[in-house]
Amino acid sequence: EPKRSLEPEEHEKLRTQMDDLYQRLLPSDESEGRRAQLVKKLDRLLNTEWPGNDIRVNVFGSSGNLLASSDSDVDICITTPLKKLESMHSIAMLLHKNGMEKVVCRASAKVPIVKCWDPELNLAADLNVNNPLALENTRMIKTYVQLDDRVRPLAKIIKYWTKRRILNDAAFGGTISSYTWICMIINFLQRRDPPILPSLQKKAEERKQPENGKIPQFADNLDELKSFGGANKETLPDLLFQFFRHYGYEFEYSKYVVSVKEGRLLSRQEKGWDPANHYEKEARNRLCVEEPFTLNRNLGNSADDYAWSGIHGEIRRAFELLADGCQLEKCCEEYEFP
Numbered sequence: 075e076p077k078r079s080l081e082p083e084e085h086e087k088l089r090t091q092m093d094d095l096y097q098r099l100l101p102s103d104e105s106e107g108r109r110a111q112l113v114k115k116l117d118r119l120l121n122t123e124w125p126g127n128d129i130r131v132n133v134f135g136s137s138g139n140l141l142a143s144s145d146s147d148v149d150i151c152i153t154t155p156l157k158k159l160e161s162m163h164s165i166a167m168l169l170h171k172n173g174m175e176k177v178v179c180r181a182s183a184k185v186p187i188v189k190c191w192d193p194e195l196n197l198a199a200d201l202n203v204n205n206p207l208a209l210e211n212t213r214m215i216k217t218y219v220q221l222d223d224r225v226r227p228l229a230k231i232i233k234y235w236t237k238r239r240i241l242n243d244a245a246f247g248g249t250i251s252s253y254t255w256i257c258m259i260i261n262f263l264q265r266r267d268p269p270i271l272p273s274l275q276k277k278a279e280e281r282k283q284p285e286n287g288k289i290p291q292f293a294d295n296l297d298e299l300k301s302f303g304g305a306n307k308e309t310l311p312d313l314l315f316q317f318f319r320h321y322g323y324e325f326e327y328s329k330y331v332v333s334v335k336e337g338r339l340l341s342r343q344e345k346g347w348d349p350a351n352h353y354e355k356e357a358r359n360r361l362c363v364e365e366p367f368t369l370n371r372n373l374g375n376s377a378d379d380y381a382w383s384g385i386h387g388e389i390r391r392a393f394e395l396l397a398d399g400c401q402l403e404k405c406c407e408e409y410e411f412p
């Protein structure tokens with residue numbers, strides 16, 4: 075049976091290490107400044123090339139959800155009624171002509187994107203056009219991060235661990251995206267007893283009188299919701315330890331689906347992702363994480379059996395290193411290819 079909890083002195087040791095690491099992971103003002111400059115620069119480039127098309131440059135992902143570090147890529151969503159920009163080719167050309175490097179156009183991806191590197195600002199960017207879902211789910215993640223003071227440090231430290239162990243590159247590594255990890259973290263916090271986070275989507279449904287008659291997708295009345303997790307007294311070291319314990323040893327992957335929308339687990343049977351049903355395409359996936367707004371999308375499906383067993387092994391490795399003398403540094407040691 076894996077160790078249940080930290081001893082008081084271990085707890086203090088881990089607390090110090092987590093505080094130090096979190097301070098190092100906060101983005102510097104200088105890097106935030108460069109991010110803002112990139113947005114400005116793109117705004118100017120696009121609106122000069124195609125004036126009068128109401129082109130707006132929005133950030134999403136970690137640049138918009140309070141979970142960025144100084145070296146995070148900038149995720150950018152351009153919104154415009156000018157349909158021809160959606161194919162991304164003309165944007166790729168424009169970036170290339172204006173000094174951006176490593177411009178790559180993935181026009182056939184599920185969401186077409188252009189990747190580039192800005193050598194002046196030392197930033198990598200991913201751009202897409204007219205993808206309102208990404209803006210909306212980013213705003214919801216940000217709201218979850220703001221609800222309880224424990225979410226931001228916990229999520230940043232776990233994200234750092236996934237980066238160092240190469241567990242967060244759905245596109246190339248066959249692993250899972252940062253976004254998937256974030257959903258797993260939020261759902262873990264929704265399922266603590268007492269819960270630290272509510273389901274913001276359920277809170278929105280519960281609200282009696284929607285302003286202007288339209289029910290919002292998720293609740294964002296921070297002032298009222300801020301007290302939600304107060305009854306739970308777990309500390310950051312407790313939560314980090316329990317996160318790895320939970321996903322390393324407790325969670326029954328063959329039975330359950332992580333659902334941020336419901337704020338609980340769904341059975342794979344009720345979701346229709348039952349591993350016993352060989353005709354169902356999600357049935358084979360080892361990890362099931364429901365995208366909160368597009369419920370038939372399984373965010374876990376970028377990891378095949380092989381990738382998943384690697385990830386699961388890494389979660390257990392992290393747990394063992396914390397259980398055995400709180401070795402946070404070793405836990406986040408850069409992965410070395412054998």
Ligand code: CTP
Pocket residue numbers: 134135136137139141142143146147149207208209211212242251252253254373
């Ligand atoms: N996204 C999505 N569906 C996915 C992956 C990503 O909708 N399967 C969108 C989400 O809006 C997410 C954003 O793309 O917030 C960026 O995803 P990702 O880069 O994985 O997360 P970040 O928070 O940006 O983390 P990182 O700092 O590692 O880039």
Ligand code: MG
Pocket residue numbers: 135136147148149
């Ligand atoms: Mg990102």
